[in-house]
Amino acid sequence: MNMNMNKEAYLAYVKQVTPASPLGKDLFFSFLVGGAICTVGQLFSHFYLSMNLGRDAASTATSITMIFLGAALTALNLYDDLAKVGGAGTIIPITGFANSIVSPAMEFKSEGLVLGLAAKMFVVAGPVLVYGILTSSIYGLVLLLMQRL
Amino acid sequence: MFLHELLPAFLTGGLICALAQILIDKTNLTPARVVVLFVSLGVALTALGLYDAVVDFGGAGATVPIVGFGYALAKGVEKGVSLYGPTGILSGGVAATAAGIAAAVVFGWLAAVLSTPTAK
Numbered sequence: 001m002n003m004n005m006n007k008e009a010y011l012a013y014v015k016q017v018t019p020a021s022p023l024g025k026d027l028f029f030s031f032l033v034g035g036a037i038c039t040v041g042q043l044f045s046h047f048y049l050s051m052n053l054g055r056d057a058a059s060t061a062t063s064i065t066m067i068f069l070g071a072a073l074t075a076l077n078l079y080d081d082l083a084k085v086g087g088a089g090t091i092i093p094i095t096g097f098a099n100s101i102v103s104p105a106m107e108f109k110s111e112g113l114v115l116g117l118a119a120k121m122f123v124v125a126g127p128v129l130v131y132g133i134l135t136s137s138i139y140g141l142v143l144l145l146m147q148r149l
Numbered sequence: 150m151f152l153h154e155l156l157p158a159f160l161t162g163g164l165i166c167a168l169a170q171i172l173i174d175k176t177n178l179t180p181a182r183v184v185v186l187f188v189s190l191g192v193a194l195t196a197l198g199l200y201d202a203v204v205d206f207g208g209a210g211a212t213v214p215i216v217g218f219g220y221a222l223a224k225g226v227e228k229g230v231s232l233y234g235p236t237g238i239l240s241g242g243v244a245a246t247a248a249g250i251a252a253a254v255v256f257g258w259l260a261a262v263l264s265t266p267t268a269k
Binding site for chain 1: 150154155158159160161162163164165166167169170171173174175180181183184185187188189191192193195196207208209210212213214215216217218219221222223225226227229230234235237238239241242243248249250252253254256257258259260261262263264265266267
Protein backbone atom coordinates (compact mmCIF):
# COMPACT_ATOMS: atom_id res chain seq x y z
CA MET A 1 0.00 0.00 0.00
CA ASN A 2 1.26 3.44 -1.03
CA MET A 3 1.72 5.56 2.10
CA ASN A 4 1.23 8.88 0.28
CA MET A 5 -2.22 8.26 -1.20
CA ASN A 6 -4.90 10.93 -0.90
CA LYS A 7 -8.30 10.48 0.76
CA GLU A 8 -10.15 9.32 -2.38
CA ALA A 9 -7.46 6.80 -3.24
CA TYR A 10 -7.47 5.53 0.34
CA LEU A 11 -11.29 5.10 0.35
CA ALA A 12 -11.06 3.25 -2.97
CA TYR A 13 -8.36 1.02 -1.47
CA VAL A 14 -10.49 0.30 1.62
CA LYS A 15 -13.44 -0.58 -0.62
CA GLN A 16 -11.24 -2.90 -2.65
CA VAL A 17 -9.88 -4.86 0.34
CA THR A 18 -13.12 -4.95 2.38
CA PRO A 19 -14.90 -8.26 1.75
CA ALA A 20 -18.32 -7.78 0.15
CA SER A 21 -21.04 -8.36 2.74
CA PRO A 22 -23.47 -10.98 1.46
CA LEU A 23 -26.66 -8.86 1.75
CA GLY A 24 -29.06 -11.68 0.85
CA LYS A 25 -27.75 -13.97 3.58
CA ASP A 26 -27.58 -11.12 6.14
CA LEU A 27 -31.17 -10.12 5.35
CA PHE A 28 -32.47 -13.68 5.64
CA PHE A 29 -30.90 -14.27 9.06
CA SER A 30 -31.76 -10.84 10.49
CA PHE A 31 -35.38 -11.39 9.39
CA LEU A 32 -35.43 -14.92 10.86
CA VAL A 33 -33.77 -14.11 14.19
CA GLY A 34 -35.52 -10.73 14.65
CA GLY A 35 -38.86 -12.31 13.78
CA ALA A 36 -38.23 -15.21 16.18
CA ILE A 37 -37.37 -12.88 19.09
CA CYS A 38 -40.57 -10.88 18.48
CA THR A 39 -42.56 -14.13 18.33
CA VAL A 40 -41.22 -15.03 21.78
CA GLY A 41 -42.36 -11.56 22.91
CA GLN A 42 -45.82 -12.25 21.46
CA LEU A 43 -46.01 -15.55 23.41
CA PHE A 44 -45.26 -13.71 26.67
CA SER A 45 -47.73 -10.96 25.77
CA HIS A 46 -50.41 -13.62 25.15
CA PHE A 47 -49.58 -15.25 28.49
CA TYR A 48 -49.76 -11.96 30.46
CA LEU A 49 -53.02 -10.96 28.74
CA SER A 50 -54.50 -14.35 29.64
CA MET A 51 -53.69 -13.56 33.28
CA ASN A 52 -56.00 -10.52 32.99
CA LEU A 53 -53.17 -8.00 33.36
CA GLY A 54 -54.75 -5.50 30.97
CA ARG A 55 -53.25 -4.20 27.73
CA ASP A 56 -50.77 -1.64 29.14
CA ALA A 57 -49.59 -3.80 32.04
CA ALA A 58 -49.18 -6.84 29.76
CA SER A 59 -47.11 -4.76 27.34
CA THR A 60 -44.92 -3.49 30.21
CA ALA A 61 -44.52 -7.01 31.63
CA THR A 62 -43.50 -8.26 28.16
CA SER A 63 -40.83 -5.55 27.85
CA ILE A 64 -39.48 -6.37 31.32
CA THR A 65 -39.35 -10.09 30.46
CA MET A 66 -37.53 -9.50 27.16
CA ILE A 67 -35.02 -7.16 28.85
CA PHE A 68 -34.41 -9.81 31.51
CA LEU A 69 -33.84 -12.48 28.84
CA GLY A 70 -31.46 -10.23 26.87
CA ALA A 71 -29.45 -9.42 30.01
CA ALA A 72 -29.34 -13.07 31.15
CA LEU A 73 -28.30 -14.42 27.72
CA THR A 74 -25.55 -11.77 27.53
CA ALA A 75 -24.27 -12.69 31.01
CA LEU A 76 -24.18 -16.37 29.95
CA ASN A 77 -22.10 -15.33 26.88
CA LEU A 78 -24.83 -16.70 24.59
CA TYR A 79 -26.18 -13.46 23.08
CA ASP A 80 -22.95 -12.69 21.22
CA ASP A 81 -23.16 -16.07 19.47
CA LEU A 82 -26.74 -15.31 18.45
CA ALA A 83 -25.66 -11.84 17.25
CA LYS A 84 -23.02 -13.33 14.94
CA VAL A 85 -25.84 -15.07 13.04
CA GLY A 86 -28.72 -12.64 13.54
CA GLY A 87 -27.01 -9.27 13.01
CA ALA A 88 -29.63 -6.50 13.14
CA GLY A 89 -32.16 -9.19 14.15
CA THR A 90 -30.43 -9.25 17.55
CA ILE A 91 -29.61 -5.51 17.74
CA ILE A 92 -33.04 -3.96 17.03
CA PRO A 93 -35.25 -5.96 19.47
CA ILE A 94 -35.34 -4.74 23.10
CA THR A 95 -33.16 -7.78 23.99
CA GLY A 96 -30.42 -6.04 22.01
CA PHE A 97 -30.92 -2.89 24.10
CA ALA A 98 -30.29 -5.05 27.21
CA ASN A 99 -27.28 -6.60 25.49
CA SER A 100 -25.85 -3.15 24.71
CA ILE A 101 -26.04 -2.38 28.45
CA VAL A 102 -24.64 -5.63 29.86
CA SER A 103 -21.89 -6.29 27.31
CA PRO A 104 -19.73 -3.16 27.92
CA ALA A 105 -20.54 -3.30 31.67
CA MET A 106 -19.08 -6.84 31.82
CA GLU A 107 -16.04 -5.83 29.81
CA PHE A 108 -15.22 -2.79 31.96
CA LYS A 109 -16.11 -4.06 35.42
CA SER A 110 -12.42 -4.69 36.11
CA GLU A 111 -12.09 -0.87 36.12
CA GLY A 112 -14.44 -0.60 39.09
CA LEU A 113 -18.12 -0.61 39.97
CA VAL A 114 -18.64 3.13 39.42
CA LEU A 115 -16.59 4.48 36.50
CA GLY A 116 -16.07 0.99 35.05
CA LEU A 117 -19.24 -1.10 35.16
CA ALA A 118 -21.90 1.54 35.85
CA ALA A 119 -20.56 4.25 33.55
CA LYS A 120 -20.10 1.89 30.60
CA MET A 121 -23.65 0.51 30.90
CA PHE A 122 -24.83 3.53 28.90
CA VAL A 123 -22.32 3.76 26.06
CA VAL A 124 -25.06 2.81 23.56
CA ALA A 125 -28.19 2.83 25.74
CA GLY A 126 -27.46 6.44 26.79
CA PRO A 127 -27.74 7.87 23.26
CA VAL A 128 -30.94 5.84 22.73
CA LEU A 129 -32.47 7.45 25.83
CA VAL A 130 -31.15 10.92 24.89
CA TYR A 131 -32.60 10.97 21.38
CA GLY A 132 -35.75 9.05 22.31
CA ILE A 133 -36.61 11.47 25.12
CA LEU A 134 -35.52 14.48 23.05
CA THR A 135 -37.74 13.64 20.05
CA SER A 136 -40.71 12.69 22.22
CA SER A 137 -40.40 15.98 24.15
CA ILE A 138 -40.43 17.91 20.87
CA TYR A 139 -43.58 15.98 19.96
CA GLY A 140 -45.10 16.92 23.33
CA LEU A 141 -44.33 20.61 22.73
CA VAL A 142 -45.98 20.45 19.31
CA LEU A 143 -49.04 18.73 20.83
CA LEU A 144 -49.35 21.42 23.50
CA LEU A 145 -49.05 24.25 20.96
CA MET A 146 -51.68 22.62 18.75
CA GLN A 147 -54.03 22.38 21.75
CA ARG A 148 -53.56 26.01 22.69
CA LEU A 149 -53.72 27.55 19.22
CA MET B 150 -53.25 -18.04 17.88
CA PHE B 151 -50.61 -18.87 15.30
CA LEU B 152 -52.29 -17.11 12.38
CA HIS B 153 -53.65 -14.16 14.32
CA GLU B 154 -50.79 -13.45 16.70
CA LEU B 155 -47.53 -15.32 16.15
CA LEU B 156 -47.27 -15.05 12.37
CA PRO B 157 -47.99 -11.27 12.22
CA ALA B 158 -45.49 -10.75 15.09
CA PHE B 159 -42.84 -12.79 13.26
CA LEU B 160 -43.38 -11.01 9.93
CA THR B 161 -43.52 -7.48 11.39
CA GLY B 162 -40.52 -7.93 13.69
CA GLY B 163 -38.55 -9.70 10.96
CA LEU B 164 -39.25 -6.93 8.45
CA ILE B 165 -38.19 -4.14 10.84
CA CYS B 166 -34.92 -5.97 11.60
CA ALA B 167 -34.27 -6.64 7.90
CA LEU B 168 -34.69 -2.91 7.18
CA ALA B 169 -32.08 -2.16 9.85
CA GLN B 170 -29.77 -4.79 8.32
CA ILE B 171 -29.99 -3.05 4.92
CA LEU B 172 -28.99 0.27 6.54
CA ILE B 173 -26.05 -1.37 8.36
CA ASP B 174 -24.81 -3.21 5.26
CA LYS B 175 -25.44 -0.57 2.59
CA THR B 176 -24.71 2.75 4.34
CA ASN B 177 -21.97 4.03 6.61
CA LEU B 178 -24.34 4.04 9.61
CA THR B 179 -22.99 2.13 12.61
CA PRO B 180 -25.39 -0.22 14.46
CA ALA B 181 -25.57 2.29 17.36
CA ARG B 182 -26.67 5.05 14.95
CA VAL B 183 -29.29 2.78 13.39
CA VAL B 184 -30.70 2.01 16.86
CA VAL B 185 -30.89 5.74 17.69
CA LEU B 186 -32.47 6.40 14.27
CA PHE B 187 -35.10 3.71 14.83
CA VAL B 188 -36.11 5.07 18.27
CA SER B 189 -36.58 8.55 16.80
CA LEU B 190 -38.43 7.01 13.86
CA GLY B 191 -40.76 5.29 16.32
CA VAL B 192 -41.57 8.66 17.91
CA ALA B 193 -42.06 10.33 14.51
CA LEU B 194 -44.27 7.58 13.05
CA THR B 195 -46.42 7.60 16.20
CA ALA B 196 -46.69 11.41 16.07
CA LEU B 197 -47.89 11.14 12.45
CA GLY B 198 -50.46 8.54 13.54
CA LEU B 199 -48.89 5.81 11.39
CA TYR B 200 -47.51 3.37 13.95
CA ASP B 201 -50.78 2.43 15.71
CA ALA B 202 -51.81 0.38 12.69
CA VAL B 203 -48.44 -1.43 12.74
CA VAL B 204 -48.92 -2.27 16.45
CA ASP B 205 -52.53 -3.41 15.85
CA PHE B 206 -51.32 -5.78 13.14
CA GLY B 207 -47.95 -6.95 14.48
CA GLY B 208 -48.39 -6.88 18.27
CA ALA B 209 -45.04 -7.68 19.86
CA GLY B 210 -43.52 -7.64 16.36
CA ALA B 211 -44.04 -3.86 16.47
CA THR B 212 -43.43 -3.20 20.18
CA VAL B 213 -40.40 -5.45 20.91
CA PRO B 214 -38.13 -3.76 18.29
CA ILE B 215 -36.57 -0.50 19.55
CA VAL B 216 -39.03 1.39 17.29
CA GLY B 217 -41.63 0.29 19.87
CA PHE B 218 -39.68 2.12 22.58
CA GLY B 219 -40.17 5.33 20.57
CA TYR B 220 -43.86 4.42 20.19
CA ALA B 221 -44.21 3.99 23.98
CA LEU B 222 -42.40 7.33 24.60
CA ALA B 223 -44.69 9.16 22.15
CA LYS B 224 -47.87 7.54 23.53
CA GLY B 225 -46.75 8.50 27.04
CA VAL B 226 -46.16 12.12 26.00
CA GLU B 227 -49.66 12.25 24.43
CA LYS B 228 -51.16 11.05 27.71
CA GLY B 229 -48.94 13.36 29.78
CA VAL B 230 -49.84 16.49 27.81
CA SER B 231 -53.58 15.74 27.88
CA LEU B 232 -53.51 15.05 31.65
CA TYR B 233 -50.98 17.59 32.95
CA GLY B 234 -50.45 20.15 30.19
CA PRO B 235 -46.91 21.67 29.91
CA THR B 236 -45.21 19.45 32.53
CA GLY B 237 -46.54 16.39 30.71
CA ILE B 238 -44.16 17.22 27.82
CA LEU B 239 -41.28 16.17 30.05
CA SER B 240 -42.95 13.65 32.37
CA GLY B 241 -45.15 11.64 30.00
CA GLY B 242 -42.53 9.77 27.98
CA VAL B 243 -40.35 8.58 30.82
CA ALA B 244 -43.40 7.77 32.99
CA ALA B 245 -44.69 5.40 30.30
CA THR B 246 -41.32 3.70 29.84
CA ALA B 247 -40.09 3.85 33.46
CA ALA B 248 -40.50 0.11 34.12
CA GLY B 249 -38.48 -0.81 31.04
CA ILE B 250 -35.70 1.67 31.82
CA ALA B 251 -35.50 0.54 35.46
CA ALA B 252 -35.57 -3.12 34.40
CA ALA B 253 -32.65 -2.47 32.04
CA VAL B 254 -30.67 -0.77 34.84
CA VAL B 255 -31.42 -3.39 37.53
CA PHE B 256 -31.11 -6.55 35.39
CA GLY B 257 -28.19 -5.03 33.48
CA TRP B 258 -26.27 -4.27 36.68
CA LEU B 259 -26.99 -7.72 38.16
CA ALA B 260 -26.07 -9.52 34.94
CA ALA B 261 -22.76 -7.64 34.68
CA VAL B 262 -21.85 -8.17 38.34
CA LEU B 263 -22.69 -11.89 38.37
CA SER B 264 -20.99 -12.80 35.08
CA THR B 265 -17.47 -13.30 33.85
CA PRO B 266 -16.54 -12.06 30.38
CA THR B 267 -14.87 -14.60 28.12
CA ALA B 268 -11.69 -13.65 26.31
CA LYS B 269 -12.58 -12.51 22.79
